[in-house]
Amino acid sequence: MPVPTIKYYVREGLLPPGELTSPNQASYGEAHERRLRLVRALLEVGGLPVAAIREVLAAIDDTERPVHKVLGAAAWAATRYGGEDAGAPEGGDGDGAADDAELKLARERVARLVEARGWRIDPGNRAAQALASALATLERVGHGGFVDLLDDYAEAAERVARADLDYTARRVAREDLVEAVVVGTVMGDAVFAALRRMAQVDASARLFPPE
Amino acid sequence: MPVPTIKYYVREGLLPPGELTSPNQASYGEAHERRLRLVRALLEVGGLPVAAIREVLAAIDDTERPVHKVLGAAAWAATRYGGEDAGAPEGGDGDGAADDAELKLARERVARLVEARGWRIDPGNRAAQALASALATLERVGHGGFVDLLDDYAEAAERVARADLDYTARRVAREDLVEAVVVGTVMGDAVFAALRRMAQVDASARLFPPE
């Protein structure tokens, strides 16, 4: 890593400043390196913007915060929410509403899914919003039929989530647990996406045999 | 959509230029609108860069191209490959090799998985590369144990891929089929990621009950 990049991360609050041993000499320990690797992973594999990483790390480091809140923060940060923009604290509504019937329907669809699955999640949840937004977009793009796959997708998602939980459940120290959660959430997306592509290639090779 | 944005898309080759009815009047038909929606979907929900969208659309529009090649193009474009950069045509190797033992191991792990699954995919496949890169990163970040979840992930991925195939299999016209493939590939990621988050929230709410 180029030194100026590290300085940049320090400025951005992604890394703690090294311990000054003299006004022009700082020492970086193992914890720094670990943190740096985590940052790079979130950045490169997870594709998170720096600002999001800062928030996630803040959640990790805030030992007051209960673990499920950290998960929430990671999920929040990792979710590129594509619709109608919404700041975290949910400012005044202003306009918004009015024009989007598609989105409304999509939200209902999501609510139904959540109910059918028995998932206990806040309907205002950002992932749910993102899902609704994606479904609305699909509808608009002429692929409303895609929702028929939701059950299969949800089934698969549950399976993955179970595996994730198993993984995190092994951790004992908060530090480790919390990091596992973050890593699992963010990197898991990339891993799954890659696997999905691979499975698709395979499935499609069977369906459309390459002569 | 702001007009200049549409012009920009036309310049970038994402949209065909409207039919000129006079030097200062162009008419945009339904096909244009459909295409525009697709572009927005790939851009906002899929998060693809404009250049990638251009390639995908070129693949869609090239009626010579067999369907599985289009799937390949979509998968290629949608995969943010985080490692060691590699241009599509694979330029001269130069250096590279040398330092990454992690990556080598990860590649072997991926090869083993592919074999165990009986997937028929080219090992040079970009998704496989991306997977290896992600696994290597996980190892480096101290979460090598994550690979234990690979089987569960792969199982889920297969399920999703099967659903995707079912969906596309309904299509008859090439135009439709190909678009379904692209939409499924790109938007499916977003949908699944959202569902995974939701399932995680649920699972974690059960495991760490919010008092």
Place this chain on the structure above:
DNA sequence: CGCTATCTGATAGTGCCACTATCTATGATG
């Protein structure tokens, strides 16, 4: 002790990317 190489922190700049503002020429519209 002196001298240079190296490090820190700060400020400003770079390159990329998805737009967006502005300008001119031209034809639509009341």
Place this chain on the structure above:
DNA sequence: CATCATAGATAGTGGCACTATCAGATAGCG
């Protein structure tokens, strides 16, 4: 006929992840 909108072209904006450069200070070597 006057005004206004539009096509097309060129240049500029803002955001973001860096990166180049500059002082100031010291480590380390002869």
